Amino acid sequence: xxxxxxxxxxxxxxxxxxxxxxxxxxxxxxxxxxxxxxxxxxxxxxxxxxxxxxxxxxxxxxxxxxxxxxxxxxxxxxxxxxxxxxxxxxxxxxxxxxxxxxxxxxxxxxxxxxxxxxxxxxxxxxxxxxxxxxxxxxxxxxxxxxxxxxxxxxxxxxxxxxxxxxxxxxxxxxxxxxxxxxxxxxxxxxxxxxxxxxxxxxxx
Numbered sequence: 353x354x355x356x357x358x359x360x361x362x363x364x365x366x367x368x369x370x371x372x373x374x375x376x377x378x379x380x381x382x383x384x385x386x387x388x389x390x391x392x393x394x395x396x397x398x399x400x401x402x403x404x405x406x407x408x409x410x411x412x413x414x415x416x417x418x419x420x421x422x423x424x425x426x427x428x429x430x431x432x433x434x435x436x437x438x439x440x441x442x443x444x445x446x447x448x449x450x451x452x453x454x455x456x457x458x459x460x461x462x463x464x465x466x467x468x469x470x471x472x473x474x475x476x477x478x479x480x481x482x483x484x485x486x487x488x489x490x491x492x493x494x495x496x497x498x499x500x501x502x503x504x505x506x507x508x509x510x511x512x513x514x515x516x517x518x519x520x521x522x523x524x525x526x527x528x529x530x531x532x533x534x535x536x537x538x539x540x541x542x543x544x545x546x547x548x549x550x551x552x553x554x555x556x
Contacts, residue, residue: 354392354402355388355391355392355406355431356388357380357384357385357388358435358438360376360380360438361438361439361442362441362442362443364376364377364380366442366443367441367443367541370537370538370540370541371441371523371526371537371538371541372525372526374525375521375522375523375524375525375526378521378525379434379517379521379522380434380438383430383434383521384430384431384434384435386427386430387426387427387428387429387430387431387434387502388427388431390423390426390427391423391424391427391428391430391431393423394420394423394424394427394428395420395424398417398420401416401420401424406428406431406432406435407432407506409424409428409432410424410428410429410432410504410506410507411506411507413425413428413507414507425502425503426501426502427502429501429502429503429504430502432502432504432506433483433502433504433515433517434517436512436515436550437483437515437516437517439543439546440514440515440516440542440543440546440547441538441541441542441543442541442542442543442545442546443541445540445541445542445543445544446539446540446541446542447540447544448464449464449542449544449547450544450545450548451544451545451548451551452548452551452552453513453544453547453548453551454544456494456551457494460493460494461494467486467496468539470496471484471486471496471516471535472484472532472535472536474496474497474498475498475516475518475531475535476518476531476532476535477498478498478499478500478518479500480500480501481500481501481518481519481520482498482499482500482501482503482518482519483498483499483502483503483504483515483516483517483518484496484497484498484515484516484518484535485497485498485499485505485510485512485513485514485515486512486513486514486515487505487510487511487512487513488510488511488513488551488554488555489509489510490509490510494513495510497510498518511550511553511554512550513547513550513551513554514542514547514550516535516538518531518534518535522534
């Protein structure tokens, strides 16, 4: 079965004023859609891979045939990362973390502000394009990591709990070259309910 572009769980302008409607529309309808289309094209001749989930493809990336590995890494990674990314934001969200993730952040980083600074610094420091993540590592610890391009921590055995897109297409129309300001304002959109859902999945 062909992979499909998921619908946004809110309108394009729902995250205003922090993320503008034009950016959301281009980001979802053009960039994410292109990743899905190119992933499907890459797998046209790989019938044994077409029935795998996107999670399986990304997790087992290094075992894929070399002929499609780069395409799956780039386009499958783009599809996987963005599918998560949309759900991690919501209108009328943000603020302090709630639930179990709040306790876990405090236990690991000391307090939310320390964690937020560490996360923002990792995002600002990612050279070129990429994502910044909060992951649960293979040994069960919380850690902030960044990945280049459309790479994902899942390939390295870490479970992505939350992440922010620091490709220029995610913020440039509104913030231009001010990536740190985008990272700062993004916290006003964080959907802590979904972060807690992913934290619960990671803890199983």
